[in-house]
Amino acid sequence: MTNKFLTGQAIILAAGESSRFWPLNQRHKSLIKIMGRPLIWYTIESLKKAGVKEIIIVQGPKKDVEEELGNYDLGIDIKYVIQPEPKGMGNAVLMAENLIFGPFFVLHAHKVNVGDYVGPLMEKFKESGSGLIFLGIKTDQPWLYGILKFEGNKIRGLIEKPEKGKDYNPPTALPAEGGAPPSDIKVIGFYLLPQRFFEYYKRVPEHQYAFEEALDLYIKEKGAEVVMVEKEPTSYKYPWHLFGITKDLMGKYLKSGIDKSAKVSKNVVIEGNVFVGENTKIYEGAVIKGPCYIGDNCIIGNNSLIREYANLEDNVLIGAFAEVTRSILQEDVHCHSGYFGDSIFGKGCRLGAGNITANVRIDRGEIKVKVKNEKVKTGLDSLGCIMGENTKTGIHCSFMPGVLIGSNCQIGPGSIIFENVEDETNF
Known part of the structure; x- marks a missing residue:
């Protein structure tokens, strides 16, 4: 681990369009205000208190996030990059490649309590030496999420929305509803990624789940670790x-x-x-x-x-x-x-x-x-x-x-x- 990593970099994704957030999707959904401040302000504040020193915000061509945050003294180094078209999470992360100098966090702009998880991910990084650290939580509906696949205690893959009823495990595994899912551990949208992730992302074709495919490729070649939590970070899929x-x-x-x-x-x-x-x-x-x-x-x-x-x-x-x-x-x-x-x-x-x-x-x-x-x-x-x-x-x-x-x-x-x-x- 380099000294530069101790400064802490994070990429906040605030460029995507969210049709599921209609009718409040006139602007990016992280710009909805609570107590006089947009949600993304709380996310930045949470990261800052957790020790992150530099934030790169990926925004859309309207630059509405940059315009709104210009009204506040954020007290942290902020850089902005633009994702010209909504081509998915991986493409958004790629827009920030030239500003990254070491391992970095990736998260969505609405994760207002994300600072609670910075410390555990960094500790796992230090003790394991793994470049890729996931945040995970158990689920009883694995077919709805990105699910980690294990062999023993080792993470061997990431499967996005595994098919319900399909057996992803060896024949010795006990089947569940006609098939065993990869595991019951879903990936939560907060990641600690190695700088080399960009190399892996460029090796997969661009599509809806290219980010997850690149993560799976990295796991297969380099491995990964997971920090388990009892409570999931803030969900913000729908307006309610x-x-x-x-x-x-x-x-x-x-x-x-x-x-x-x-x-x-x-x-x-x-x-x-x-x-x-x-x-x-x-x-x-x-x-x-x-x-x-x-x-x-x-x-x-x-x-x-x-x-x-x-x-x-x-x-x-x-x-x-x-x-x-x-x-x-x-x-x-x-x-x-x-x-x-x-x-x-x-x-x-x-x-x-x-x-x-x-x-x-x-x-x-x-x-x-x-x-x-x-x-x-x-x-x-x-x-x-x-x-x-x-x-x-x-x-x-x-x-x-x-x-x-x-x-x-x-x-x-x-x-x-x-x-x-x-x-x-x-x-």
């Missing part, structure tokens, strides 16, 4: 995963405080861990029950209730007699009277008086969401609506649990929304 991320981030970063420039009426009730930003106004009769974050220049109307992990970014207006609970509102959202529970509203949305987000099924069952024409299980029994940017609704609109509303839509007064609404729709 933001709720769990918000809860974790508030538990770690939210600090109570009311800015001296904020105006809070005398009979406002504020309980628990609550932050109120600059020039925000909270009017008579409002109740704020933390943990909650209310940003700068917000207005909370008379007799409104804001509670339980509500996140209101700058310039949000909540009208009188409204309730906002466990919801995430990006900048410049205006909600008048109504109920907004377990919902996410993109930047610039305007919701008329009397809007209701139904967030629980009548039978209290699990809520499923239609994503790319397939019903996806959310694992949630409380989920309202998720709305893209700059959508406007008339008065007395109702949204059924789990509906997705696109960006730049207009929803007419009195509408009841049972199904997803595509971008640019007049409903």
